[in-house]
Amino acid sequence: MPQDNRNTRDEFLDGLEKHQGILHKICFVYSGDHLEKEDLCQEIILQLWKSYPSFKHESAFSTWMYRVALNTALSLTRKPGLPVRRDVIPDHPVYIESSMDRNEEIRTLYRAISQLNKVEKAIILLWLEDKPYEEIADTMGMSVKTISVRLVRIKAKLKELIRKYQ
Template identity: 40%
Template sequence: MNKKEHFTKAIKEHEGLIYKVTFLYTDSLQDREDLYQEIVFQLWKSYDSFKEFSKLSTWMYRVAMNTAIYHLKKSQRNIGTTSIDPMAERITEQQDHSEEEKLQLLHDQIQQLNLLEKGIILLFLEGKSHDEIAEIIGITKTNVGTKISRIKKKLKSRLTKN
């Protein structure tokens, strides 16, 4: 299998992680499509640098998240930190919360986190180990644990406050 075929296969096998990163860091379908293309382009450009010291998915997450963060900073867009207080009040007033509503509320709260926190919580929710998250983000394993604990507290506080 040549380089192009191997790369195409890797993208198809792991395109879910690219979509997750684009969904987390963008607000509109057009932005998601643009970011998806930019991530794939950056993966292709740096494909020769992948030396298999880590898992392919770990390397892809690192490139995807770095690309998303760079893309957002470069375009100097507001990162969708709109208040959801009216929506949260409406949901908390209801007696019976569906799982979908709870997930949407959690997603909305995650969207309000800063860029690094979003990335860390995405990887945590994906079931990545502290070691993998540290490798992807570029911080120590201990720092990952501390940040995850703080992010959980922040989210819990925001969700129970409503």
């Protein structure tokens, strides 16, 4: 492998290893079981690597990584024949399995988030990460006003769900 390619690969691997938490958080929110999590993890890493040449270092590695990883999670489609909306059955063992090793609040939050649709999950995930509204809007391609309105609705929905699963 040429030296330049090896340097790019090592630079990418260093960045990814430093921010692996982002990867695991997104996989945790968008997967129902270990198999789905493995598939999503693999796809996100692959897409990050393939799009790394277009990363211009104008933003932080973590910001770029969040955007690509969320886009991958949002655009990864189910195969025909799989249950249509597995995420509406949060009492199913596979959903509990993914959150078993976390604390009680995280487990309740996970069960509530699993009831949201893909876009709502992305918005609430960015909010949980304390991202400013401008950054959430920029990542999602929505206006700041729309994001603030949507967050009010999603939070209300999340509260209802948490109350149900507490």
